[in-house]
Amino acid sequence: MAAERQDEIAASVAALQDLGPGYDQALAEGLVERIGAEIDKRIAAEVDNRVAAEVDSRILTQLDRYAGCRHQRRRARRMIRAERRMTRAERADRSGRQALVLALGSMLVALPVTAIVLKGSPGGAAIMLMALVWIIVGIINVAYATRKHPQQ
Numbered sequence: 001m002a003a004e005r006q007d008e009i010a011a012s013v014a015a016l017q018d019l020g021p022g023y024d025q026a027l028a029e030g031l032v033e034r035i036g037a038e039i040d041k042r043i044a045a046e047v048d049n050r051v052a053a054e055v056d057s058r059i060l061t062q063l064d065r066y067a068g069c070r071h072q073r074r075r076a077r078r079m080i081r082a083e084r085r086m087t088r089a090e091r092a093d094r095s096g097r098q099a100l101v102l103a104l105g106s107m108l109v110a111l112p113v114t115a116i117v118l119k120g121s122p123g124g125a126a127i128m129l130m131a132l133v134w135i136i137v138g139i140i141n142v143a144y145a146t147r148k149h150p151q152q
Contacts (some may be wrong), residue, residue, distance in 0.1 A: 008034065056080060103141045110137045 012031050019027070059076060112131050 054126060099141075099145045102144050106137045106141060
């Protein structure tokens, strides 16, 4: 990640040398914008981590106050982990539904296209065009189903 940032900065400096002094302001603004976006992303991640840690800490503190037993704290930690697992499972389930909707929708679009192609001119070219449409639908669906799902 740091190597990519250094490469970006080096590319900006090289572009500045190639383009000359007329582009100083534009290149500087682009560089500042990229750095600002990276800083914002890091701050947001840190804030999220701190908020999650604070919430977990408060839950455990409340449990300690009312049920100071060690086994109660362990059970609370297990409950927190189980809740996080459920959240991840719900996200994965939502992604599976999206893939199913895409597959069904693309097939519903491909069926009328197939009917139009075959009705217009039944022959070798029509069959090749129909096969091409279905291959494209298949490629899109496979690509969507096998993509990496972002962690939210």
